[in-house]
Amino acid sequence: MDLRFTQLYQGFVWRFELRKLSYELNKSQIEDLMNAYYEENDGYPALEMIVYGRAPLMFTKYCSMRKLNQCRVCKTKSYExxxxxxxxxxLSHEDCTSTLLNGKxxxxxxxxxxxxxxxxLRLNFTVESKxxxxxxxxxASSKLNGSMNNAVFxxxxxxxxxxNKEIV
Known part of the structure; x- marks a missing residue:
């Protein structure tokens, strides 16, 4: 495949699809990524960023409830x-897989x-109440429109x- 065609295709994909930023990126790395993309493409990438939610730490096919002969109990109760x-x-899923979420x-x-x-900007809800x-x-809406100035963290x-961490 022609290298120019590959670059063109990658540019096409980047321009028309949102790319979710990794939880591991810090503010400086995000800015560097956006600036480098801009220099190469004369425009900014379509990026999505999770600004609220519990990050997944591990995905597993192991079902601890099945191991205890209590299959499907996880559908009626929550576990941690x-x-x-x-x-x-x-988080327990229908296919008996589970996702371990960050405690914070x-x-x-x-x-x-x-x-x-x-x-x-994504608000990712998993275990929150209504x-x-x-x-x-x-x-989030109040922070974006400037009507809330007090810290919520x-x-x-x-x-x-x-x-906000500087990772070397």
């Missing part, structure tokens, strides 16, 4: 793993006014991930 660092919610919720809502050039979902949507239950 607990260790010296805290508790980690487990990623919360970048206070950063929203400073996040520039990202086409879509009331929590409504509250987070209200806070709770250091005990939430994390900013790598966003």
């Amino acid at each position: 793993l607990k260790d010296e660092h805290g508790t980690f919610p487990i 919720t990623l919360n970048l809502l206070d950063e929203l006014p400073n996040i520039k050039g990202i086409e879509a 009331e929590q979902v409504v509250n987070v949507i209200h806070m 709770n250091q005990e239950t939430e994390t900013r991930g790598h966003f």
